[in-house]
Amino acid sequence: MPQYAALIYNADVDWTRPEFADVTKEYGEFGQAAAAVIRGGAALYQTGTATTVRVQGGKGGDVVATDGPYAETKEALTGFYLFECADLDEAVKWAAQIPGAWDGAVEVRPVIDFGSQGG
């Protein structure tokens, strides 16, 4: 069966704040309703926590990590990976090895772990 990525575009907010409890509840309901088709997914922290990784000069070149999200419109979203790493340095190291970072950019954004949020 074909697989599809459902990429969510919304206001740039911190989903862990109490005022979004209703929305996260609705996401929970969606998660249950769509359990049969969901293979994975994650809520992301705000774009303020993002780091954009580029490799200058292509494969093996200098890794340049800059503060903030990918903000240009020249390139299109072409894929994603979900990493589990010790810290941002490790995530950036792996991101720089994605071929897309050699001639484009890879935005690295932390995933919200609602389990350890304490509510």
Place this chain on the structure above:
Amino acid sequence: MTDGPARAALVRLVRDEGRRVLATLVRQLGDLPLAEDAVQDAALRALETWPRDGVPEQPRAWLTLTARRRAIDLLRRESVRPGKEALAVVPEDPPPPETVRDDLLRLIFVCCHPALAHQTQVALALRTLCGLSVAEVGQALLVPEETMAKRLTRARQKIAKAAIPYRVPDDHELPDRLRGVLATVYLLFTEGYDPVGEVRPTLVDEAVRLTRLLRELMPGEPSVLGLLALELLTDSRREARRDAAGLPVLLADQDRSRWRRDLIAEGVLLVGEGLRRSPDRPDPYVVQAAIAACHALAPTWAATDWQAVVSWYDVLLQVEDTPVVRLNRAAALAERDGPAAGLLAVDAVAGLERYPLRHAARAELLDRLGDHAAARAAYDAALALPQDPAQAAQLRRRRDRVTGPTGG
């Protein structure tokens, strides 16, 4: 003790010790904002009680204990905050010096992490490493307090959520990361010491203090020695850089009796040590400091050892080849070999058509060669480019002098 040197010394002591206490508490709690709140509160209490009751025998132990208690209070109030369990095992006594040294380095590398924007790093350095209040950081960087508070909050959130690691980089990545730290500290320095803008002493002094701290933490590191030397030699001219009207005075025209001899002596020694410790490939900061030292040691502009200055620029070009370095080398060459040779060298530098000082350098040399019309045109070209108003005022003054006082 309300004001004056005694108060300043007390503030300094609280900030220096507070920074050490903070660095350790961040490691123990794993929570930068919480540790900062706790240490800030302890610092305020110290400034309140020490003048009345006297400075405790062990100021750091006092601050550690007070900050720890404050952190416990804050954690009780917000039961969901992480770090609660960590605090249960936080020892009450200050850790040994080696641990404090490592904690400080870790904190410095967090604040100067490349995944944070440069301006954010500078703000964090002032707030977290130098212990300035948010209002003071805003004032120093000419940003409204509210904007600065938001920027710092966002930075702390990124550090926490994106898990920017609280550690000293491994050996293989250390040189690169240290370059980043030094670039941030030097940015702090140059923000305060813009060659033409007004001096902002807070930024300059805090940058020098941070560099001294880095030297303490990484003794013998050539780039740190070089940066400290460069800052001290530059800062030695602070009083001579402006005239009575507040306009910038060129190095050539400065009253050298107003240069700080103590800073020059220290800077020159540091250059020597930096060179001895990087014999194979001189560090760019050390070389820039060596050039500053040539100027600092010359009794007059005319008596400057231009051969030495040009040679140092040749060395600098080998480790840092930029158009601005090439332009500065051309200016030194003009002093050594005369304005005609200098003009050829300036014209050979590509990529600075939008850089006002390139046109100003041409103007100066054309004037010396007697081509006043071309000199004025070159000054006009410089003035047509966007730049700092104080620099523009100085360039206009130089342009108006081209035909002599009676011309016009």
